[in-house]
Amino acid sequence: MSRSPEIKFNIQKISTTAEEYLREKKERKAVAAVTQRLGDIYGDFELEKISILRDPEYLKEKGLTKEEAELKVHEVILKAQADLRTIAKKGRRLYPEVVAFFKRALDAPELSVELTREIKSSRDFKTADKTRKDSNHDKYLFAYETTGDFVQKGLVISDQLFRSMLELHQAEIQASKGVLKSRARQAVIDFKKKLSEVARKENLQLTPEFVNQRLGEISFDVKDAIVAKLKEIHAEYDSDFSNISIAHNVLDKKDLFRAVIFHELLHALSGRTEVVKTRGQYSPYIQNVRTGLYVASLHSKQIPRPRFYWLNEAVTETLTWQLLGKQIPKQPGNFFEYLNQMGELQASYGGERELYQLLLSRSRYPINKNLVLAAYFEDYDPNKPAAIPAWKTFIKALNESYGVNILLILDKIIKNDRSGGLAKAIQFLKNKEYMNKP
Ligand SMILES: [Zn+2]
Numbered sequence: 001m002s003r004s005p006e007i008k009f010n011i012q013k014i015s016t017t018a019e020e021y022l023r024e025k026k027e028r029k030a031v032a033a034v035t036q037r038l039g040d041i042y043g044d045f046e047l048e049k050i051s052i053l054r055d056p057e058y059l060k061e062k063g064l065t066k067e068e069a070e071l072k073v074h075e076v077i078l079k080a081q082a083d084l085r086t087i088a089k090k091g092r093r094l095y096p097e098v099v100a101f102f103k104r105a106l107d108a109p110e111l112s113v114e115l116t117r118e119i120k121s122s123r124d125f126k127t128a129d130k131t132r133k134d135s136n137h138d139k140y141l142f143a144y145e146t147t148g149d150f151v152q153k154g155l156v157i158s159d160q161l162f163r164s165m166l167e168l169h170q171a172e173i174q175a176s177k178g179v180l181k182s183r184a185r186q187a188v189i190d191f192k193k194k195l196s197e198v199a200r201k202e203n204l205q206l207t208p209e210f211v212n213q214r215l216g217e218i219s220f221d222v223k224d225a226i227v228a229k230l231k232e233i234h235a236e237y238d239s240d241f242s243n244i245s246i247a248h249n250v251l252d253k254k255d256l257f258r259a260v261i262f263h264e265l266l267h268a269l270s271g272r273t274e275v276v277k278t279r280g281q282y283s284p285y286i287q288n289v290r291t292g293l294y295v296a297s298l299h300s301k302q303i304p305r306p307r308f309y310w311l312n313e314a315v316t317e318t319l320t321w322q323l324l325g326k327q328i329p330k331q332p333g334n335f336f337e338y339l340n341q342m343g344e345l346q347a348s349y350g351g352e353r354e355l356y357q358l359l360l361s362r363s364r365y366p367i368n369k370n371l372v373l374a375a376y377f378e379d380y381d382p383n384k385p386a387a388i389p390a391w392k393t394f395i396k397a398l399n400e401s402y403g404v405n406i407l408l409i410l411d412k413i414i415k416n417d418r419s420g421g422l423a424k425a426i427q428f429l430k431n432k433e434y435m436n437k438p
Contacts, residue, residue, distance in 0.1 A: 010278040011298065013382045014286065021274060024286045025242070029217065032241045041173055041224040042087075042101070043166035046080040050163065077159040080166065087226065097229045100249060104172065105165035115161050169224075176222050176248040183251065184220040184244075187261045191215075194262075194323040195269075202373055206269070214269050217242045225249035234260045234348075237267040239288045244268065256346070263320040263348070267291060270316070273380035273388075292316065292376050307411055310422065313349045314356035315376050321347060328353070351422040355410065358429040363401035371397055402432070 014021050052058055053069045053076070064072075087098060192211060199206050221243060228234065228247035234256070235246040244264045250257050270292030278284045289296050294312035297305050321328045328347045347353075360367050374390035381387055398406050413428055414421035 008279070009298075012276045012278075013380060013387070014274050014276050015381050015383055016272055016274055016379050017381075020276075021286060025217070028241060029219070032219075032243070040227040041170055042084070042226040043080060043169055046076050047163070047166055047170065049076050074159055077162050081162060087230065097226050097249065101169060101226060102165070105168045108168045110168060111161075111164055115158075115164055173222055173224055173248050176251050179251055180220050180222050180246060180248075183257065184246075184261060187258060188215055188218075188265065190258070191262055191265050191323065194325070198319075198322055202370060204373060204377055206377060211269065215265065218265075218268055219243045221245040222248045222251075235264050237264045237291075239268070239272065239291050242268065259320060259324060259347075262323050263316055266316045266319055266323075270312075270376055271378040271380070290380070293372075305415075308407060310349075310352040310411075310414055310425075311356060311359075311407065312376075314352040315372060317347060317349045318353055318356065319373075319376075351426065355422065355426050355429065358426060359398075359406075359410075362429050362432045363398075365397070365401050367394075367397050367401060 050073050053073050058064075059066065059069055084098065084101075192215070195206070195211065196208075198204070219242065223236070223245045225247040228236075233247070234250050235244060237244050244261070246257070246260060246264075250260055271290070272288055273290035275287055275289050275298075276284045277287050289298055292312045293308050293315060295307040318328075360369060360372075371390070371394045375388075375394040378388055378390040386392070395407075410425045410428065413425040417424060
């Protein structure tokens with residue numbers, strides 16, 4: 001029996017102030033600026049396919065008649081409609097984004113007279129009761145459940161209208177790019193102001209030079225709201241390219257936009273550990289292995305799986321609300337309450353935040369929040385005698401209170417049960433008998 005050889009990397013930690021590090025980051029960003037497109041947009045692939053199918057050169061090359069090509073176009077549209085239906089059914093949480101997609105497209109003034117007429121005639125969604133066998137029939141473009149009665153709602157539209165809707169959707173996302181740029185600029189200014197107040201209060205070790213450098217390198221991009229919601233996110237920070245992307249529907253929600261962007265800016269500002277990875281004859285590659293308290297996988301024996309995602313998000317969201325100067329609102333109790341609150345400000349990572357608060361409050365000896373924040377903002381510096389002293393102090397305090405490896409234990413409980421792990425971890429800490437009593 002032969003054993004597959006372990007992939008061997010040479011990993012060396014590098015300071016985030018090292019010239020080599022800063023140069024590589026700058027070069028990567030320049031390449032990204034050229035190649036970066038909007039990323040995944042719903043319908044993007046289909047529209048591209050349609051425009052190819054309508055290119056006379058392509059038809060000549062493939063020996064297709066116009067009629068044959070139009071048949072293929074019809075197939076592409078049917079497939080796109082089916083995909084949207086799947087998306088809509090995927091989960092109740094996605095429903096608002098899909099409805100918004102239809103609503104915006106149907107209300108658009110750019111549509112031709114014929115298409116507007118078509119919309120008017122099909123505006124009343126067709127309904128079917130739950131006894132009907134065809135409730136999943138293809139003619140229903142999307143479907144959802146309401147309380148009590150099971151109601152299916154659907155809409156039948158022509159190829160032409162559906163294609164126009166895809167085009168409008170993309171045009172809207174493109175247009176929001178400019179809006180994002182100016183709003184983001186203002187948000188960064190607000191963020192810096194709030195941050196300096198909180199940094200003073202919490203005694204955070206953040207120099208203005210460091211803050212300006214880190215935030216100065218960030219670029220902003222929009223994401224399709226449908227795609228973003230599929231990934232269950234509002235926004236995303238990519239540390240490799242120093243880029244923040246935000247779902248385009250968040251742009252219309254002033255308070256939510258502020259909360260979302262503050263959260264991502266904190267990720268960008270939080271401490272990092274970076275490594276230079278070398279493998280065989282390949283050229284060295286700089287990779288982020290820690291952002292704040294989140295440790296990414298190194299795909300090696302050292303760190304095989306990512307760790308502490310929950311803790312990093314809990315600290316980030318808690319700090320976000322401190323910067324906003326607001327009380328964290330209560331999580332809506334059920335889905336319908338959630339729908340009613342659409343567009344209003346919500347806090348994310350409720351379970352993670354509860355676990356984090358318990359970690360601080362159930363400890364045998366008091367654990368100061370500042371220990372956590374110091375570790376969160378700590379940049380790894382291999383040139384210093386102690387490279388991550390704040391993290392070590394925080395872990396020592398946890399060990400004294402809970403015994404060794406409490407973070408890894410909680411991490412394991414969460415990972416072992418995708419849907420209920422967080423609740424189990426919360427219960428685990430609640431069962432600890434001590435509360436700040438030595
Ligand atoms: Zn986050």
